[in-house]
Amino acid sequence: MANEARPCPCEIGDQIEYGGLGQELQIEHIQAYVVKPATASDKAVIVIQDIFGWQLPNTRYMADMLAANGYIAVCPDFFVGKAPWSPSDDWSTFQAWLEDKKPTNINKEVDAVLRFLKEQCGAKHIGAVGFCWGGTATHYLALQFPEVRAGVSVYGIVKEREDSYELKFPTLFIFGEKDPIIPLDQVGVLESKLKEKCTVDHQVKIFPGQTHGFVHRKREDVNPSDKPSIQEARSDMLNWLSKYM
Structure with a gap:
């Protein structure tokens, strides 16, 4: 699911055998997986899940x-x-x-997470990264939360809004050329x-030959031909956040 207007099924891909380095916490009315860097930081990123949920090891790997x-x-x-x-x-x-x-009905949860990051983690610079369902949610955040500094929406689009293009913070959109869920004509629009x-x-970036989920659902060791694209997309994500945070 990555297109708010026409959500379609997507495959779970390669599940990573991964336990995670962080811990699960209660943040107001929701649970969350939280992982902190080795040295103190005032920069934080909200990582937004795909349809397979916040406990998917692949997504926690991205958080780590x-x-x-x-x-x-x-x-x-x-x-x-x-x-x-x-x-x-x-x-x-x-x-x-x-x-x-709905990925466009998350204001209450985002507000709670922002409070947690500011008040309990000392975060002064906050970004967002989302995959699939979370890519759509990240696009939505870019329309609603100017206090967020930067966002990376990975294969997700908010379409059914008149203000879908009036972003409030710098946003990188990543897509696969052969994604059946978000075809290139939608990316072009x-x-x-x-x-x-x-x-x-x-920035809107399309990766040749890639399909939906390639950034976080494909294992590099299982898909060696895709490894350069996977690594490049992840580097793009990190570089974008570093540039604006």
Whole structure:
């Protein structure tokens, strides 16, 4: 699920056998996975899950990667205790499952996480990174939360809003050329409309030959031909955050 207007099923990909370096905490009304860098930092990144939930090892691996690069990383349960999508679920029920888990209905959770980062972690510079469902949510944050410094939306688009292109903070959008969920014509519309209407820095980057989920759901050792794209996209993510935070 990455397109708010026409959400489609997506494969879970390669699940990483990974335990995570952080800890699970309660942040107001939600649980979250939190990992801190080796040295104190006033920079933090909100890591937003895909449809498979905040406990997916792949997403926690990305959070730990951010922490290794000097950021406090927090991956909240944006489904607020509701069951994430499972690869064994019936795709014909996906729209009903999604009904109470809209990536554009997360203000209460974002507010709670921002308070936590500012008041308990001393964060002064906050960014956001999201994948799939979380990519759409990151695009939404860019329209609603100017206090966030930078965002990286990985295969996600908010479409059904008139202000979808009026970003409040610099945002990098990453897509795969062969993504069946977000076809290139939609990416083209996003790019042209951002050029026309967006006043903050932004970039839309398409990775040749890549499909949905390649940045966080493909293992480099299992997919050696994809390794350069996976590594480049992750470097782009880190460089974008470093530039604006």
